Amino acid sequence: MSAARDQETYYAGVRMVPYDLVKELALALLGTALLILVLATAFSSPDVPPVTIQSWAQADPVGFEGTAVQELQGQSTSAQYGPPYNHGTGSVQSFGFIQPQEWAGVHLPVDPARDFVLQPLQTASAGNPQLAAALARYRAASPSQRSRWLDAYAHALDKATVRAGQVVVAPGSYGPVAEMLSGLLTIARSGGLDGQLRSSTRFYQTDFTRPLLFLGDGDYFAGLAEKQHLLGSQWGMMNETGSYPGQTWLWLYTMWYQIPPYNSSSSADLLVVLTMGVLTVALALVPFIPGLRDIPRWIPVHRLIWRGPSR
Amino acid sequence: MSAAIDPEARGSWTLALRRYLLRRLPPEHLLPERQPAFVRSWTYVLGAITLASLVWVVISGAVCAFFGPQWWHVSPQGRFFNSLHFWGTQVFFVFMVLHLWAQFFGAGWRDGRALTWVTGVLLFVLSIGTAFTGYLSQENFDSQWIGVNAKDAMNGAGIGAFFNVLNFGQMYGLHVLLLPGGLLLFVAVHLLLVRMRGVVRPLSETPR
Amino acid sequence: MDNPATYLHWGFILISVPNAALILGMIVLFVLALLAPFPGHSGDRSEEHRER
Numbered sequence: 001m002s003a004a005r006d007q008e009t010y011y012a013g014v015r016m017v018p019y020d021l022v023k024e025l026a027l028a029l030l031g032t033a034l035l036i037l038v039l040a041t042a043f044s045s046p047d048v049p050p051v052t053i054q055s056w057a058q059a060d061p062v063g064f065e066g067t068a069v070q071e072l073q074g075q076s077t078s079a080q081y082g083p084p085y086n087h088g089t090g091s092v093q094s095f096g097f098i099q100p101q102e103w104a105g106v107h108l109p110v111d112p113a114r115d116f117v118l119q120p121l122q123t124a125s126a127g128n129p130q131l132a133a134a135l136a137r138y139r140a141a142s143p144s145q146r147s148r149w150l151d152a153y154a155h156a157l158d159k160a161t162v163r164a165g166q167v168v169v170a171p172g173s174y175g176p177v178a179e180m181l182s183g184l185l186t187i188a189r190s191g192g193l194d195g196q197l198r199s200s201t202r203f204y205q206t207d208f209t210r211p212l213l214f215l216g217d218g219d220y221f222a223g224l225a226e227k228q229h230l231l232g233s234q235w236g237m238m239n240e241t242g243s244y245p246g247q248t249w250l251w252l253y254t255m256w257y258q259i260p261p262y263n264s265s266s267s268a269d270l271l272v273v274l275t276m277g278v279l280t281v282a283l284a285l286v287p288f289i290p291g292l293r294d295i296p297r298w299i300p301v302h303r304l305i306w307r308g309p310s311r
Numbered sequence: 312m313s314a315a316i317d318p319e320a321r322g323s324w325t326l327a328l329r330r331y332l333l334r335r336l337p338p339e340h341l342l343p344e345r346q347p348a349f350v351r352s353w354t355y356v357l358g359a360i361t362l363a364s365l366v367w368v369v370i371s372g373a374v375c376a377f378f379g380p381q382w383w384h385v386s387p388q389g390r391f392f393n394s395l396h397f398w399g400t401q402v403f404f405v406f407m408v409l410h411l412w413a414q415f416f417g418a419g420w421r422d423g424r425a426l427t428w429v430t431g432v433l434l435f436v437l438s439i440g441t442a443f444t445g446y447l448s449q450e451n452f453d454s455q456w457i458g459v460n461a462k463d464a465m466n467g468a469g470i471g472a473f474f475n476v477l478n479f480g481q482m483y484g485l486h487v488l489l490l491p492g493g494l495l496l497f498v499a500v501h502l503l504l505v506r507m508r509g510v511v512r513p514l515s516e517t518p519r
Numbered sequence: 520m521d522n523p524a525t526y527l528h529w530g531f532i533l534i535s536v537p538n539a540a541l542i543l544g545m546i547v548l549f550v551l552a553l554l555a556p557f558p559g560h561s562g563d564r565s566e567e568h569r570e571r
């Protein structure tokens with residue numbers, strides 16, 4: 001079947017007029033170039049510097065230590081998360097029998113207590129006998145003893161003050177925990193913890209999972225995001241820092257998070273993924289879906305697209 | 312149409328392929344100098360503007376990629392090219408969605424053009440993915456926040472370890488090579504389909 | 520442009536002014552594309568049917 005014959009038949013009786021496609025594209029290229037140049041020159045682009053463990057520890061030392069305690073207690077979001085990081089259940093999503101998170105399993109193992117706190121402290125304790133002794137004492141203690149120390153310290157942080165960048169708590173039975181956290185805070189404030197969390201045994205590294213999970217466990221990071229209207233509950237997905245337009249095309253993805261039943265579900269993400277999956281497939285299959293494909297006939301915008309005689 | 316076929320070339324796969332391609336898309340259809348007279352609306356240029364902005368997005372992106380992902384943070388020229396890339400992306404999405412609206416209300420999938428519509432939706436989805444990995448590659452606060460939040464959706468869907476939004480190297484590679492490659496491939500398919508079939512006739516002329 | 524944007528709030532809808540302006544602008548552009556007269560081929564009024 002020849003395409004020439006197909007189009008001949010299809011356009012039978014239709015008047016053909018000159019139409020310069022290449023000129024059209026050339027004009028489009030010129031026009032868009034000018035538009036984009038003007039916008040870029042006038043407004044530049046957003047670039048809020050990244051948060052570092054260092055900036056976090058300096059801006060909110062009490063919050064930083066509080067998060068570190070939670071990591072040791074196994075009570076942080078990351079510690080309780082679940083797949084792909086560990087076998088927790090705190091952030092596991094499901095919808096009826098649909099449990100892809102469980103099915104996927106643990107393939108990005110992260111042990112927050114070890115990876116975010118104990119391992120960096122171990123490295124830092126080289127040449128620091130006091131810190132080394134505190135760590136040894138912690139490691140030698142029973143789980144219940146550690147819990148008592150950690151709970152006491154967490155409680156004390158509620159009334160902590162900050163002096164010269166260091167956290168000051170009321171005297172109490174914290175065992176080696178106070179020493180350990182003070183040591184961790186010192187490393188963090190100096191910038192050493194950022195590097196520690198990134199590197200493993202490899203020289204080259206582009207995976208920022210650990211420092212970002214640690215940051216995400218604290219309130220400081222989310223507090224900065226809230227100021228920029230980037231929280232999920234603030235339609236954050238389609239917003240940008242500053243006064244720049246965001247990813248407006250994500251409006252429907254983020255809309256669901258604002259309304260029931262999504263906004264009160266612990267599996268909101270999975271629900272939205274499923275919803276948008278169905279809608280995207282439906283969009284692709286519009287030509288085959290009766291009703292949907294008839295909307296253009298019911299809402300006759302086409303009368304404006306094709307006006308006047310064409311023959 | 313062509314010169315007499317060399318008898319020795321009978322059975323040639325090359326000849327068969329050429330004849331097949333010329334049958335499916337003769338050069339006069341690939342680059343026609345005429346269009347049906349009903350092509351008389353500004354909605355027809357929306358696709359071309361989308362394509363044009365994509366060209367500038369790719370070129371500005373290539374410049375940014377050449378100098379590395381940190382360049383735009385440390386150099387005013389880098390910042391400028393990032394701005395071209397940022398606003399180019401905004402313009403691209405604006406006109407792609409307008410083009411979608413126009414094709415939807417014109418029911419552009421009619422008369423054997425369903426595949427053109429399907430590839431169009433695929434392009435929309437690929438564009439969202441390309442933009443998403445781009446936002447993750449910014450190496451600033453925005454990319455940190457997007458990653459920390461998006462990971463929950465990926466993890467919830469069971470693909471978090473396979474598609475780790477916190478792994479900069481992976482997201483960057485997807486953004487500068489794999490996804491644009493897919494995008495350009497399907498843009499070519501989409502455009503070839505449009506040229507092969509020609510533009511759809513007015514809706515009033517297609518019976519239910 | 521680096522200062523946080525102003526946000527508009529109607530019911531459950533919360534949208535930044537830049538985003539709202541962009542979406543509104545898109546609707547205006549679409550309407551203009553539908554209504555604006557397209558340069559016609561006024562010199563080519565002859566009934567010219569497709570050749571070949």
